[in-house]
Amino acid sequence: MVSPGFHARVYACVRVVPAGFVTTYGDVATVLGSPRVARHVGFALAALDDPGVPWHRVINAAGRISHRGDLVRAELQRRRLEAEGLVFDESGRLALARHRYRFPTTALPLSDADP
DNA sequence: GGTTTGACCATAA
């Protein structure tokens, strides 16, 4: 992969998140190098067509599921997260502080080029 | 090619 598109990088990051943990759009964007492209992380996942990518482990900074109208997707996401042991509180949020996955500072699947 | 759009985020009121 010599010319990784933005989507491909998003998928690579999400693929790293282990089961039982979650990450946020902003975190993924930050790991990719720009904390301001959080929207594109969601945009990339919206166009996702790879069952190997655990898209359900990506939530927003508030610890809630971003459905943006698609409640069906949100319910599926919540179900998958609960199946991995995550627990939502009464407000529909989950303990981000406990389950947030920390991306390694090195050895990320983005090392296609050196800064 | 410019314009629109978005599974967001931080801040302010």
Add this chain to the structure above:
DNA sequence: CTTATGGCCAAAC
């Protein structure tokens, strides 16, 4: 707690 606003930048049109 909620709503409003500005910013951001890669795809789709």
